Amino acid sequence: MIYIDLPADLNLEDDQGRNIARLAEAVTPEAVTAEAVLVAGAPRAWSWAVVEAVEDGFVYFRQVSARDAAQRGSLVAPLPRSA
Amino acid sequence: MVKTRALRDEPAPGPGQLVLRGLLGDAGLDVGDLRQAAMLNAELYGFYGVSVWAADANWSRERLEATKLVKFERYAEFTVAGLTGRGLSLWATGQRPHYDVVDERNDLESLVTLMAATLYVIRDNPSVDREER
Numbered sequence: 001m002i003y004i005d006l007p008a009d010l011n012l013e014d015d016q017g018r019n020i021a022r023l024a025e026a027v028t029p030e031a032v033t034a035e036a037v038l039v040a041g042a043p044r045a046w047s048w049a050v051v052e053a054v055e056d057g058f059v060y061f062r063q064v065s066a067r068d069a070a071q072r073g074s075l076v077a078p079l080p081r082s083a
Numbered sequence: 084m085v086k087t088r089a090l091r092d093e094p095a096p097g098p099g100q101l102v103l104r105g106l107l108g109d110a111g112l113d114v115g116d117l118r119q120a121a122m123l124n125a126e127l128y129g130f131y132g133v134s135v136w137a138a139d140a141n142w143s144r145e146r147l148e149a150t151k152l153v154k155f156e157r158y159a160e161f162t163v164a165g166l167t168g169r170g171l172s173l174w175a176t177g178q179r180p181h182y183d184v185v186d187e188r189n190d191l192e193s194l195v196t197l198m199a200a201t202l203y204v205i206r207d208n209p210s211v212d213r214e215e216r
Contacts (some may be wrong), residue, residue, distance in 0.1 A: 011134040015089040042107035
């Protein structure tokens, strides 16, 4: 089962070709900052992603390969914190 | 703050053109997913719209499967005529070949209901990229 950091619809692109998601829906919103590497999408459609910007409650990111993601940092995500 | 969405100045897609949307889950074209997509678009751009990809001479089905849809195991295939026949419109938004399916009345439930009621076919994506985490 895939652990999704940032739920997103990968069909949606902005005018720059970036994907977009709501920051509030991130598992760990405070970890979603520019250049962060995470898994974005849905259980049947997800991608490694690099955050480009966080603005007005929205996350703008680009899909990258696992290799690209690994070159940017650890692929081991922290465990989600319980409420 | 709502952003202005770029609309491309180009001819409307032809009635026979294919319109593809990647499926997020196992339930096929889920009404809840469509509603969430339209609501997010409204938060961003001020109108209810559902993101889709239109195939044409430059963006063949195969190219879309290997690029814009590469992370999707399955996708829904509509035609332009099927969508417009339900009273829906296709707005050329963002970068080609992205479009938004909209209800010109900007009615969320009409958009979702009409789109879900449009004839479509579910296709497996032979080019899906199943990266492991």
